[in-house]
Amino acid sequence: MNLIRNNLTFKISQTVFALQVPFYTISKINIMEPVTLEITILVSADKVWQYFNGPEHITRWNVADDTWQCPEAENDVKEGGTFRYRMEAKDGSFGFDLRGVYDEVIPEKLIRYHLEDGRKVEVVFKQIDAHTTKLIQTFEPEKQNPVQMQRDGWYAIMNNFHKYAEENA
16 A cells, blocks of 8 residues: 555555545546467577568568558667557558567567557567577557457467468578
8 A cells, every 4th residue: 555645545456446535536547457478489589589570571470460461660679779560451441650669678588668659568589499489478558449359469460470480480
């Protein structure tokens, strides 16, 4: 329990309630828990790193389904470096640039970055053996879309990456 400027805050399950003293008003604030996805890829960590970060590779796997495309990718994988992936529907009905800044990079092991809207993402490249890598991706969901829809979309992209990496190793 924290006391901050006459506000009393306590956590119950996934929701934070704030009791304001002396006005006794109670407010409810939803907390978005990070989402973690894992996939095991039968490819060495150095190749997984290369396929995950090379712009020429990103454009070939970075889509949630076959109606979308990623025609452009820029990626400067270093602390303070930036990325931009153009995501768009193949029929031209919708598109956007996914942008972010790298906060921490340990080659073939870890990437931490934040997106334009401030959400944080972590990607762990865990080498299981010489030919197997576990990819663990954790992201903070945004508030506009249901968490399950976001989980499904990120997993679909991760699964496309998995297929691409194993087919090209």
